Structures are given as structure tokens and as C-alpha cells.
Amino acid sequence: MxxxxxxxxxxxxxxxxxxxxxxxxxxxxxxxxxxxxxxxxxxxxxxxxxxxxxxxxxxxxxxxxxxxxxxxxxxxxxxxxxxxxxxxxxxxxDSSDFQPAAEPEFDQQTIADSQLAMIFTVCDPVNPQEAQICLALQILCGFSISEIAAAFLTKTETIKKRLLRARNKLRGEGFQINQLPAPALTLRLDTVLRTLYLLFNEGYFSGSGKQLIRKELCSEAMRLTLLLVENPQTSTDQCNALLALMCFQSSRFEARINNIGENVLFEQQDTDLWNKELIEQGNYYLVNACSGNDVSKYHLEAGIAYWHTVPDAGNKWKNVLQLYNQLLLLEYAPITALNRTFTFSRVYGKEQAIIEAEKLGLHELVSYHTLLGYLYSDIEISQAIKHYQKAIKLTSSSIEKSLLAKELEKLNTKTNEK
Amino acid sequence: MKEFVLIFRSSSNGHAAPTPEQLQERVNWLASIAAQNKLADKGKALSAKLAKTVKPDGIITDGPYTEIKEFINGFVFVRTETIEEAIVFAQSNPILKAGGNVEVRAILTPGEKDQ
Known part of the structure; x- marks a missing residue:
């Protein structure tokens, strides 16, 4: 009951x-x-x-x-x-500063227009990115301060202060949200897309936080991106690519986590749990995203996510590697470098990939050691063990710790059998 | 960190009809540098077909290679601590296998004296 x-x-x-x-x-x-x-x-x-x-x-x-x-x-x-x-x-x-013409309307169109205008307001570059995300969560997604704090694993007091500062800045800017001129719109669209991208990633990748809140972050990011896609003024190729990426990623939301809350590795996921409808939507928006020659990081990431939804017909990992290569040439990020190296191992084998991996020098990252642990596991067990131990030492997530401990256990058994 | 330019020279035009494998190998090389966050600029590929050399007295010759056998195919900028590190990158470039060579030159910052 x-x-x-x-x-x-x-x-x-x-x-x-x-x-x-x-x-x-x-x-x-x-x-x-x-x-x-x-x-x-x-x-x-x-x-x-x-x-x-x-x-x-x-x-x-x-x-x-x-x-x-x-x-x-x-x-x-x-x-x-x-x-x-x-x-x-x-x-x-002469009191002309505050005269709303009439009472507000709440029809579908007004709501959509208002939310769209609000997205652009919230993503004002006067505020730092993290403040923009907090504002988006509060104003556009209706999250309470404690919910935002829970999502970011931050104290409510910190979030409160951050929001207060951000709102004062917005007010100071006096941004006219009812009439956003077209050039300003295009300029700000980059910031808007980045904020929505980060909002989604916060929900999708953050290792902690309640599953329910994380899911809501993702679906809110998708809802807002969809608003942009549905408006001809903002439905750019990049915007469609971002939505495609979100669809592909969230199609695996259920399969990624097992019933006791642990992350399930991609290889071990039950593909029956993948949401076919979302994959189809992803395909649809990805096609829409390719109307011009624009190849953004959203295109490349959506491309990579697309390949993860199809079975390997022999060329899969080669294609994924190419996309990761392009992505790295566009923008360096440690996680991209690590993912690229994993993909490299799929195409050229683990031994070659170890050479590539050891050049990365990301010794402070848990995933660097997890990757090397994985690559060494069939080649030099003692090295693999060393890296998994290092990863366990570095991680602060208890879920990850237990996952890594399992891998370590497997390797230890293997050594003892020999 | 210092910036170096890697200049690729060879006596054959690598951009004329590269095989998919060759292209893949080149991008892999470039991305490997990018993966170490040491790519400063992916540079440019240069044409050997649409190319002229302009000399004094109104003399214009075809191509870049009337007097030298080797011509520049392209260039890439890297960011490393030392020239030795940049040399390691150069040594793994596929052009060496094809008989070409790579020139490694430090980029002078504005006002820097080359001495």
C-alpha cells in the first residue's frame, strides 16, 4: 500500500x-x-x-x-x-517601466515560446557554465534547490548562493526575453547546446546520485533540446545531432544498470533492454543533422553512439575509431583519448593499444588505470593487477570500487591457477 | 611547452591517390598526438598539382620542385617540452616508410631571437 x-x-x-x-x-x-x-x-x-x-x-x-x-x-x-x-x-x-499588456496566456504555443526564450536567457554567458546549468534546472526544469544539490553532490547552501549570484547577474543584464534578435540567437545557440549537453551528461555519466534524479536530468535535457529542434529558428544541424546523441545514449539507460544499481559494461548489456524506439528517433535526428557540411562534436559523438547500437559487421570498430580520431582533432578531452585507445585495441589489438595508452600519461585518472588493466589482462597479468589496484586506490565511488575488486579477484584466481 | 612545426617532404605526391589504408594510418598518427594533448594545430595538406614558384623578374615556374627533387606535402604543429619529443612524433609518421622525410623546426615566438 x-x-x-x-x-x-x-x-x-x-x-x-x-x-x-x-x-x-x-x-x-x-x-x-x-x-x-x-x-x-x-x-x-x-x-x-x-x-x-x-x-x-x-x-x-x-x-x-x-x-x-x-x-x-x-x-x-x-x-x-x-x-x-x-x-x-x-x-x-511617467510610469512606463512596468506595464504588461494583458494577463498571461497558457496555451501550448505560448508555453513553448516562453520556454525557448527562457533557455536562451538562462544560458547567458555572463554566468559561468555551472551556474547556467543550475539556473536551467531551477527555472526550466522546476528542480528544488535540494534536488539540484543532490544531483551535483553539493551542499544546498552552495547551490543557493550560486543561484542567487546568477539570478542577480541575469537581472543586471536586463536581457529582453520576449524579443531575441536573430543574430544574438545564433551566437548564443552554441552556449545553449553546450549547457544542454552537460546537463544530459550530468545525468547520464555521473557515477553517483539517485538513479531517479539522474534519469530526470536526462529526460529534461532531451525535452529542452526537442524544443529547440521543433523551432525552425533554432533547429540547426548541431541541435539535431545533439538530440540524436541523447536518444542513442538514453536508449541504453535501462541496460546500463542492473537491478542492484551496479553499472553493466557495454559488452555485457542485455540488448533486449535497449529502447528500440529511442534508437529509431536517434537515427531520424541524425539524418536531419546531416543536411549541410557542418560536422560538430555532437555529430561525431552521435555517430559513435549510433555505431554502438548496431551489431558488428566487420567494420564497426574501424568506423568508431575514425570518429574518435576526428573528435580528438576537434577537441581534446582525456575521456575521448581513453575511449579512442580502447577502440584502437579493437582494431589493432591490445598490444598496439598498450603502446598508445602509455603515451597518454593520465596517471591521475581512474579510467586510465582501468583501461590499462583491461589491456594488460591477457598479456601481462602482473601489470594488469597493478593498474586495477591503482584504480581502486583512486576511485571515490564505492560501486566502482566493488566492480574493480571483482576484476582484480578474477585476475588473482587466474594467476593462482597457473 | 614549446611549439614545433613538422614539415613533411617527399618526392612523390601523397595526396594524389591515397588508399583508405594510407589515410587511416595518417589520421591515426595525427590522432595519437592529439590523444596526448600535444597537437597544437592539425596544419594543412599542400597540393603539388596546383602549385607555382614565383621568382624575380617575372619568372614563374610550374610546381614547387624544378630544382629540388623533394617538395613539401604538408605541415602539422605540435606542442612538446623538448625538440626530442617532437622528433619522436616525426619518427612515427608513415611518410618515412614511403621514402620521405620530416623537418622539425621550433616556432619562434614574436620578438624571440633565434640564437
């Missing part, structure tokens, strides 16, 4: 989160960023009212519509008060 209630609560929490985010975007855009708090008060009052009355009456048949009606009334009341104030107190003054 308790469990049913919990699922129900989770659904309600997700509904609240989603609708809160939509409403916030619409109201922020409507009342301008200078009046953020007014809009946020309206949103929280609306949801407070929903919690109170739904507890008694149950959830209405169309909860979204219910919420919009309440929010609209709150906005109406507020406007009435402001108008009253304006006419009585500021009669003689």
Missing part, C-alpha cells in the same frame, strides 16, 4: 515540477526578469493552493488546466493591484 502511494507521490512531484517550470517561464517572460520574484510568488501560491485543495478533493481530471486557471487569476489580481497603485500613487509620474 505504501509503495502505491509513493509512486503516486512521485507522479505528482513530476507533474508539479513540469508544470511549475512551464508556468515560471511564461510568467517570467510576461512580467520581465526585473520582476522575477513576483512571478515566482504567483507560481508558488498556485501550487500551494493546488496541494491544499487537491488533498481534499483529489487530483482534478485535467490538473494542468486547473493550475493555469489559478495562475491566471493570481496574475489578474496582481495586475489589478498594480494598476490601482499606478493610478492612485503614481498618477503624475
Amino acid at each position: 505504501k509503495e502505491v502511494l509513493m509512486i503516486h507521490d512521485d507522479q505528482l512531484r513530476q507533474l508539479f515540477r513540469r508544470e511549475q517550470a512551464k508556468m515560471t517561464s511564461v510568467l517570467f517572460r510576461h512580467f520581465s526578469l526585473q520582476h522575477m520574484e513576483v512571478a515566482e510568488d504567483m507560481v508558488s501560491e498556485t501550487f500551494l493552493k493546488a496541494t491544499e485543495s487537491w488533498r481534499i478533493t483529489g487530483i482534478p481530471e485535467n490538473p494542468e488546466a486547473w493550475l493555469y486557471v489559478v495562475a491566471k487569476n493570481k496574475a489578474k489580481d496582481y495586475l489589478k493591484r498594480v494598476l490601482l497603485f499606478e493610478s492612485r500613487v503614481k498618477e503624475q509620474l
